[in-house]
Amino acid sequence: MTKLHLGVATLFACILTACTTMQDRTTYIADTRYHAKNADSRVRFLVMHYTEIDEAESLAVLTGNQVSVHYVVPDAPRIEKGEPVVYQLVPESKRAWHAGVSSWQGATELNASSIGIENVNLGPIGEGKWQPYPPAQVDALIELSRDIVARYDIPPTRVVGHSDIAPQRKIDPGPLFPWRALHDAGVGAWPDxxxxxxxxxxxxxxxxxxxxxxxxxxxxxxxxxxxxxxxxxxxxxxxxxxxxxxxxxxxxxxxxxxxxxxxxxxxxxxxxx
Incomplete structure (x- = not known):
């Protein structure tokens, strides 16, 4: 490569670097070339729920004005390209309204620091009876949860149920929730x-x-x-x-x-x- 070509290449690389680090935000420009070391993810917890209503009602309620959640796992997920389909209602970077007044390991207001997963499940269906979580739903939940905890490095003891973080007012995801299956797949805690x-x-x-x-x-x-x-x-x-x-x-x-x-x-x- 000639000196001319080398100089042009260097200039082009510098321009490209500037273009990728200088962000024009209309009223100001942000220079993003420097990165602080002392930072961590917003996401520190993964919270499990059940909906107590069917899929259609769940989606209607969770896209309304009162509550929201990041993901909904259907009780019978459809399959596309050989993979189960789950619904994402809120970007992971944003806070969803799923945890309410809550506390875990000294942290409060878990909406701000968690990802919430609603599982389509009716919960109690009679005296002492609960709706099971079908195997296809459990498989989809495992894949979703395993991806989330890996990306955010969520410790096993921070994969919790709504009843764990709000025991005075919540009982979901109920006694039939597959905690041990999740643990065996690498998600959440379980005693030896x-x-x-x-x-x-x-x-x-x-x-x-x-x-x-x-x-x-x-x-x-x-x-x-x-x-x-x-x-x-x-x-x-x-x-x-x-x-x-x-x-x-x-x-x-x-x-x-x-x-x-x-x-x-x-x-x-x-x-x-």
Whole structure:
């Protein structure tokens, strides 16, 4: 390459660089060539919900004026090009109105720091009965969730249900939500069975445990809960939310040995220090 050609190439590269770093925003120009190191993503949590209504009603409500969410996973996703189709209603860069008054791991106003996924599911369908999540829906949810947590590096303990972050007023996504399947696919937290058994140490799973100790463990894990040793209705709702997530066979809200063992196993696994 001649010196002339080299000079032209260098000039062209400089012009190209300027064009890509200088953004004309009509009333001013932003020079974007410098990048700060101290920054992180808006997205720190992934929150799961169910809609309690069918697909058509869900889309109508979630595109209305009251509430919104980033994604909706149909109960029977259509397939295009061999892949399930989910609905994206809000760009991930924007806040959706799905979490409401909420708290997790000391963070509040989770709308501002989370992505919300609504799953089309009726929730309670009778006394003690809940609508299952069909396998096709679970598969689509896994693919969507796995993509989100990978892109934003969301830790397992920050993949939560609406009932986890707002236990005093919400019960979704319910006891049939596939938390363990998500964990096995690389999304969210789950205790190791052997560690739970070790902490249970032969106790009757339903045997009473110390209320304050269980409150303290759940607070350390992320729940907004008092640590006063009182098993009142507020504490029961938190215990129930925890049990619905990690022991869906019994979510009565009692302070029992198995719940205590599960909570300690989760702390051992995800917060060893």
């Amino acid at each position: 069975d052997a560690t739970v058994a070790a902490h249970l140490a032969g106790r009757d799973p339903k045997a009473p445990c110390d209320v304050r100790a269980l409150q303290d463990k759940l607070k350390r894990y992320g729940y907004d809960i008092a640590t006063d040793g009182v098993l009142d209705e507020k504490t029961r709702r938190v215990f129930s939310a925890f049990q619905m997530h990690f022991r869906p066979s019994d979510y009565a809200g009692d302070a029992d040995a198995q719940s205590d063992a599960i909570a300690q196993a989760l702390l051992d696994k995800y917060f060893p220090n």
